Amino acid sequence: MRCLDAVTRGSEPGAEVNELRPFADRIEVTAFKHIHSAAEAPDGENHETTIGSGPIPDARLVLLHPPGPSVLDHLTASGDEGSSILYQFRLGRFSLVWNDTAGPLRERGPHLFETLESLPPTDVEVGSVLGFNDPTNGLRDIVDYVERLKPQVFFPVHHDFVAEYGASQRMKGVMLREMARRGPLPTEVRWLYDPQDYLRPGLMTFDPEASQWADPGDPVAAGSCLPARLRVRARGVDFVRLGRRRARLAHPARRVGTLRASRFCVAGVGSRAVRAAHGKRGRTRLVRTTAPGHRARGVGPGSSTTELEAAYPRAPRIGSRLRRATRTSRVVFGTARGRVRFVAVADRRLLRDPHTLRRFLAYVR
Numbered sequence: 001m002r003c004l005d006a007v008t009r010g011s012e013p014g015a016e017v018n019e020l021r022p023f024a025d026r027i028e029v030t031a032f033k034h035i036h037s038a039a040e041a042p043d044g045e046n047h048e049t050t051i052g053s054g055p056i057p058d059a060r061l062v063l064l065h066p067p068g069p070s071v072l073d074h075l076t077a078s079g080d081e082g083s084s085i086l087y088q089f090r091l092g093r094f095s096l097v098w099n100d101t102a103g104p105l106r107e108r109g110p111h112l113f114e115t116l117e118s119l120p121p122t123d124v125e126v127g128s129v130l131g132f133n134d135p136t137n138g139l140r141d142i143v144d145y146v147e148r149l150k151p152q153v154f155f156p157v158h159h160d161f162v163a164e165y166g167a168s169q170r171m172k173g174v175m176l177r178e179m180a181r182r183g184p185l186p187t188e189v190r191w192l193y194d195p196q197d198y199l200r201p202g203l204m205t206f207d208p209e210a211s212q213w214a215d216p217g218d219p220v221a222a223g224s225c226l227p228a229r230l231r232v233r234a235r236g237v238d239f240v241r242l243g244r245r246r247a248r249l250a251h252p253a254r255r256v257g258t259l260r261a262s263r264f265c266v267a268g269v270g271s272r273a274v275r276a277a278h279g280k281r282g283r284t285r286l287v288r289t290t291a292p293g294h295r296a297r298g299v300g301p302g303s304s305t306t307e308l309e310a311a312y313p314r315a316p317r318i319g320s321r322l323r324r325a326t327r328t329s330r331v332v333f334g335t336a337r338g339r340v341r342f343v344a345v346a347d348r349r350l351l352r353d354p355h356t357l358r359r360f361l362a363y364v365r
Contacts, residue, residue, distance in 0.1 A: 035103025037131035047138030094208035224252035
């Protein structure tokens with residue numbers, strides 16, 4: 001291994017985006033300086049904050065692991081700690097981003113949004129979820145990074161050194177709510193709890209050759225994925241249909257999922273563009289797609305709400321940001337900021353119960 005400077009000393013954020021090869025050519029590394037966590041005035045959008053969420057330490061853990069020296073004595077909110085380097089590591093078709101701080105890019109580095117979006121696709125992000133901007137702007141900055149990188153999986157860091165003894169447990173819900181404000185994001189949040197999860201290295205051990213990291217642009221991977229253009233029908237999307245049991249959805253396009261959600265890649269779009277939510281007995285009750293070419297009457301993700309209203313003049317609202325194609329249709333459109341974010345198909349029992357419908361949409365978020 002060779003020791004290399006990530007950026008030139010004194011470099012401005014985003015001025016250098018360097019390609020490093022500390023392990024010869026086996027592992028590719030991209031590094032650039034970004035913005036350290038810092039406090040800013042409220043932006044008026046009322047973001048989700050951990051302030052007042054009432055994290056409660058586990059008293060049993062306090063007894064097992066008594067507090068050591070404080071880490072807070074010399075911290076300031078100035079944002080100048082000299083550690084604001086973001087790294088992306090690439091090995092084969094697997095990529096991981098590490099950013100141990102998340103700064104207010106909107107105020108101090110808006111040009112860095114383009115830098116984040118220009119990186120090769122990110123599979124896993126290991127990112128800070130704690131910052132000095134939380135009291136005034138909540139977890140806005142943390143989710144700004146997630147929104148631009150669009151990782152498949154996100155792991156939190158930089159939180160348990162102040163939210164010790166399991167006190168970070170409620171932070172996950174705050175982050176998920178802030179993510180939900182941005183519309184559908186293709187990211188699964190896998191929280192880490194002190195001290196148990198740090199003794200389980202398997203939680204963050206990855207196989208770079210696993211099929212879930214397949215590049216949708218790879219001809220082999222693309223050939224096994226769902227087509228980029230499909231018609232969304234009342235029964236589902238292609239072979240991903242309502243009523244089918246999870247076991248019957250085995251297909252080369254299927255990616256790693258959970259008991260309640262299966263994921264499927266779409267050629268040229270991504271490895272989790274189509275998702276299916278299952279009931280307790282394994283039957284598919286909802287199918288959702290974020291692929292722009294998957295459409296119902298010409299309306300799909302990316303279409304304007306004006307186009308939606310032209311295709312479905314009487315599309316009734318069934319809750320905040322949700323519209324049903326017609327009063328009897330199984331097709332549902334998720335909207336945000338004047339655009340269609342996803343198209344879904346749900347069984348009639350879900351459509352009669354908006355609360356349960358939202359719960360199943362959360363399974364495939």
